[in-house]
Amino acid sequence: GAGVSQSPSNKVTEKGKDVELRCDPISGHTALYWYRQRLGQGLEFLIYFQGNSAPDKSGLPSDRFSAERTGESVSTLTIQRTQQEDSAVYLCASSLGSDLLAGAPDFGPGTRLTVT
Amino acid sequence: LAKTTQPISMDSYEGQEVNITCSHNNIATNDYITWYQQFPSQGPRFIIQGYKTKVTNEVASLFIPADRKSSTLSLPRVSLSDTAVYYCLVRGRALTFGSGTRLQVQP
Numbered sequence: 220g221a222g223v224s225q226s227p228s229n230k231v232t233e234k235g236k237d238v239e240l241r242c243d244p245i246s247g248h249t250a251l252y253w254y255r256q257r258l259g260q261g262l263e264f265l266i267y268f269q270g271n272s273a274p275d276k277s278g279l280p281s282d283r284f285s286a287e288r289t290g291e292s293v294s295t296l297t298i299q300r301t302q303q304e305d306s307a308v309y310l311c312a313s314s315l316g317s318d319l320l321a322g323a324p325d326f327g328p329g330t331r332l333t334v335t
Numbered sequence: 336l337a338k339t340t341q342p343i344s345m346d347s348y349e350g351q352e353v354n355i356t357c358s359h360n361n362i363a364t365n366d367y368i369t370w371y372q373q374f375p376s377q378g379p380r381f382i383i384q385g386y387k388t389k390v391t392n393e394v395a396s397l398f399i400p401a402d403r404k405s406s407t408l409s410l411p412r413v414s415l416s417d418t419a420v421y422y423c424l425v426r427g428r429a430l431t432f433g434s435g436t437r438l439q440v441q442p
Binding site for chain 1: 369371377378379380381384422426430431432433434435
């Protein structure tokens with residue numbers, strides 16, 4: 220079946236502009252995660268959504284970062300007033316639930332963001 | 336959140352068995368141990384997950400001692416295509432990745 224999809228695959232923007240990154244989780248997956256991965260580095264947790272519960276925003280690096288999720292479907296990650304240090308691959312993952320027995324999350328291919 | 340420690344890099348040759356050990360001293364009772372593989376320019380891919388003892392699938396085996404403070408991912412007879420970064424993480428509600436182990440398989 221269809222996996223997690225993300226768009227755009229690549230985004231180049233000028234410093235100071237706002238960007239929106241989109242994630243389409245696997246149908247029926249109630250849990251959704253966003254991560255950031257800088258070149259050659261590991262994954263940094265950003266935010267986690269689970270159903271209708273309040274999202275866990277503990278990983279958002281600044282108030283320029285925000286994310287929304289419509290029900291149990293699409294999520295958008297917004298970065299306002301982008302800075303060069305925001306350049307990274309932004310990865311989205313989804314899973315059937317937060318219950319550990321729901322299975323490990325599946326990752327999308329990521330959006331490569333370059334801020335010039 | 337439980338943190339993990341694993342070697343930064345490992346080298347191997349085709350056909351050898353590779354064992355990557357991860358320590359997670361602060362693992363919680365309800366945490367699972369999960370391993371992902373990541374190739375360049377791709378998202379991480381789930382390999383294997385376990386809670387205790389041994390788990391085996393078509394790709395790898397995972398060994399977890401009784402105290403669960405460490406785990407070992409075993410890749411049998413690696414090939415060049417196994418060259419990747421391998422992440423160990425303990426999975427509670429959130430998913431926290433460490434720095435990963437960069438495995439380089441030589442011919």
